[in-house]
Amino acid sequence: MEVKARAPGKIILSGEHAVVHGSTAVAASIGLCTYVSLQVPPSNENDDRLTLQLKDMALEFSWPIGRIKEALSSLGGPFPSTPTSCSAESLKLILALIEEQNILEAKISLASGVCAFLWLYTSILGFKPATVVVTSDLPLGSGLGSSAALCVAFSAALLACSDTVNIDMKQEGWLVFGESELELLNKWAFEGEKIIHGKPSGIDNTVSTYGNMIKFRSGNLTRIKSSMPLKMLITNTKVGRNTKALVAGVSERTLRNPDAMSSVFNAVDSISKELANVIQTPASDDLSITAKEEKLEELMEMNQGLLQCMGVSHASIETVLRTTLKYKLASKLTGAGGGGCVLTLLPTCILYSSFIFYSMHMWASNSFFF
Numbered sequence: 431m432e433v434k435a436r437a438p439g440k441i442i443l444s445g446e447h448a449v450v451h452g453s454t455a456v457a458a459s460i461g462l463c464t465y466v467s468l469q470v471p472p473s474n475e476n477d478d479r480l481t482l483q484l485k486d487m488a489l490e491f492s493w494p495i496g497r498i499k500e501a502l503s504s505l506g507g508p509f510p511s512t513p514t515s516c517s518a519e520s521l522k523l524i525l526a527l528i529e530e531q532n533i534l535e536a537k538i539s540l541a542s543g544v545c546a547f548l549w550l551y552t553s554i555l556g557f558k559p560a561t562v563v564v565t566s567d568l569p570l571g572s573g574l575g576s577s578a579a580l581c582v583a584f585s586a587a588l589l590a591c592s593d594t595v596n597i598d599m600k601q602e603g604w605l606v607f608g609e610s611e612l613e614l615l616n617k618w619a620f621e622g623e624k625i626i627h628g629k630p631s632g633i634d635n636t637v638s639t640y641g642n643m644i645k646f647r648s649g650n651l652t653r654i655k656s657s658m659p660l661k662m663l664i665t666n667t668k669v670g671r672n673t674k675a676l677v678a679g680v681s682e683r684t685l686r687n688p689d690a691m692s693s694v695f696n697a698v699d700s701i702s703k704e705l706a707n708v709i710q711t712p713a714s715d716d717l718s719i720t721a722k723e724e725k726l727e728e729l730m731e732m733n734q735g736l737l738q739c740m741g742v743s744h745a746s747i748e749t750v751l752r753t754t755l756k757y758k759l760a761s762k763l764t765g766a767g768g769g770g771c772v773l774t775l776l777p778t779c780i781l782y783s784s785f786i787f788y789s790m791h792m793w794a795s796n797s798f799f800f
């Protein structure tokens with residue numbers, strides 16, 4: 431049997447980091463996905479290994495099922511069948527299994543993704559042999575939510591293979607999970623994100639699970655329907671960074687300056703709520719599309735200023751901000767910052783201005799348009 435699953439990456443329009451501390455944030459899924467294929471051999475076949483292939487990195491991890499059972503036996507299995515956090519003790523045992531595979535120093539950052547895989551796999555499918563293949567359109571560690579897309583795609587493939595969920599609705603040739611299955615999937619993906627991020631808010635796995643645009647606060651999502659065309663340029667600075675370290679840095683700053691940071695988080699909360707309102711409110715004689723875009727630009731600039739206060743901007747991000755400002759375009763970092771991707775709002779008028787569009791495109795050779 432083979433199951434294929436895909437899950438999208440995301441952009442955060444407002445509220446990253448502050449959302450970890452209880453503020454509202456707004457995010458949208460994008461058309462770049464992570465794909466997982468899971469092949470379970472027929473039970474009469476003599477293949478008793480669990481193999482994970484990370485195709486884009488030309489990496490393969492493979493363990494005899496007996497070795498995984500032996501390594502995790504002290505946990506007293508069977509593993510939990512409802513979404514449960516990976517304890518420090520389980521994480522240590524899983525890391526030992528990964529260390530045996532001699533992962534190259536240059537690719538060590540992938541270990542947390544492999545850890546999330548082993549936790550989700552053994553929790554949802556137990557000790558079944560299988561081959562799992564991962565490919566992705568997303569740049570890793572760039573703020574576009576590759577970690578969450580990976581966890582959502584893993585959870586979707588694993589749950590579809592398990593006997594516990596029913597999926598039967600079809601959309602463009604893909605089977606679709608129902609509401610309660612999506613909720614279960616999202617909870618499992620969150621447990622995977624915790625292994626990669628340390629202290630995630632849950633916004634990335636939630637927008638990857640449900641798609642479209644969402645407003646998110648303290649674990650609760652509200653679906654948003656945009657009433658205006660929203661075009662974003664995404665520029666990848668290609669400066670690598672690690673979400674876990676950046677999130678921990680903001681928490682440390684918050685411990686040192688609780689009152690000041692609480693004001694910063696409150697301001698971000700107001701900005702995200704206002705941004706969601708502007709996106710949802712239809713244009714009218716009193717509020718033209720141009721006025722709405724100007725409002726969004728201002729809110730994005732304010733959010734960027736507060737992200738600088740949190741200490742998560744970077745010289746490469748500032749360079750993109752300065753460059754887009756020359757064209758009177760507003761930008762902000764998206765995701766954890768410290769490098770990674772920058773969002774620039776492309777107002778409807780610029781889409782007709784071929785000169786600016788062309789020169790921006792030439793300059794931003796690392797950019798995608800959405």
Ligand SMILES: Nc1ncnc2c1ncn2[C@@H]1O[C@H](COP(=O)(O)OP(=O)(O)O)[C@@H](O)[C@H]1O
Nearest residue numbers: 539540543566570571572573574575576577673
């Ligand atoms: N396709 C993938 N294959 C293996 N690991 C992945 C993949 N996508 C994401 N990961 C894991 O997620 C980490 C990147 O997550 P993170 O630092 O949160 O950045 P982002 O989510 O913005 O891409 C990688 O270092 C790796 O551990």
Ligand SMILES: C[C@@](O)(CCOP(=O)(O)O)CC(=O)O
Nearest residue numbers: 446447573575630631765766
């Ligand atoms: C910084 C944060 O708000 C978003 C991180 O996104 P990413 O991993 O950089 O794509 C963390 C979170 O909400 O879990």
Ligand SMILES: [Mg+2]
Nearest residue numbers: 575577578673
């Ligand atoms: Mg991430």
